[in-house]
Amino acid sequence: MQNKATAVWTGGLKDGKGEMNTRSAALRSAAYTFKTRFEGAEGTNPEELIAAAHAGCFSMALSKILGEAGTAPERIQTEATVTLEQQDGGFAITKVHLTTSAKVPGCDDAGFQDAAGKAKAGCPVSKLLNAEITMDAQLEG
Numbered sequence: 001m002q003n004k005a006t007a008v009w010t011g012g013l014k015d016g017k018g019e020m021n022t023r024s025a026a027l028r029s030a031a032y033t034f035k036t037r038f039e040g041a042e043g044t045n046p047e048e049l050i051a052a053a054h055a056g057c058f059s060m061a062l063s064k065i066l067g068e069a070g071t072a073p074e075r076i077q078t079e080a081t082v083t084l085e086q087q088d089g090g091f092a093i094t095k096v097h098l099t100t101s102a103k104v105p106g107c108d109d110a111g112f113q114d115a116a117g118k119a120k121a122g123c124p125v126s127k128l129l130n131a132e133i134t135m136d137a138q139l140e141g
Contacts, residue, residue: 116137
């Protein structure tokens with residue numbers, strides 16, 4: 001399976017602008033700039049999209065692992081926080097922190113924590129990232 005996205009950048013680093021598009025059209029001419037990436041301006045940036053991808057991938061992996069254990073989840077909510085830091089004269093994604101909570105009938109906390117740990121290590125986006133990945137996982141009552 002292959003997926004594609006495109007990005008077009010015009011202009012210099014600080015005064016330029018870019019657009020990102022996905023084959024599925026989930027992103028269509030999504031604008032990004034130096035300010036949206038490095039100064040917190042309104043709009044998207046590559047790290048935000050990585051965070052969304054990681055949260056989605058982790059949630060699906062956790063659902064699979066819980067289901068295989070016989071405790072299919074009713075709901076999983078995950079937030080991924082991606083940290084971009086200046087490093088060695090450039091920038092690097094150095095950390096991702098996952099915060100997840102789930103409602104899983106019939107699952108105890110030990111089983112949930114085990115499944116969450118396996119999902120954190122095993123989801124394809126986790127495997128892709130060369131960053132420290134931490135997590136807080138909460139089983140809802």
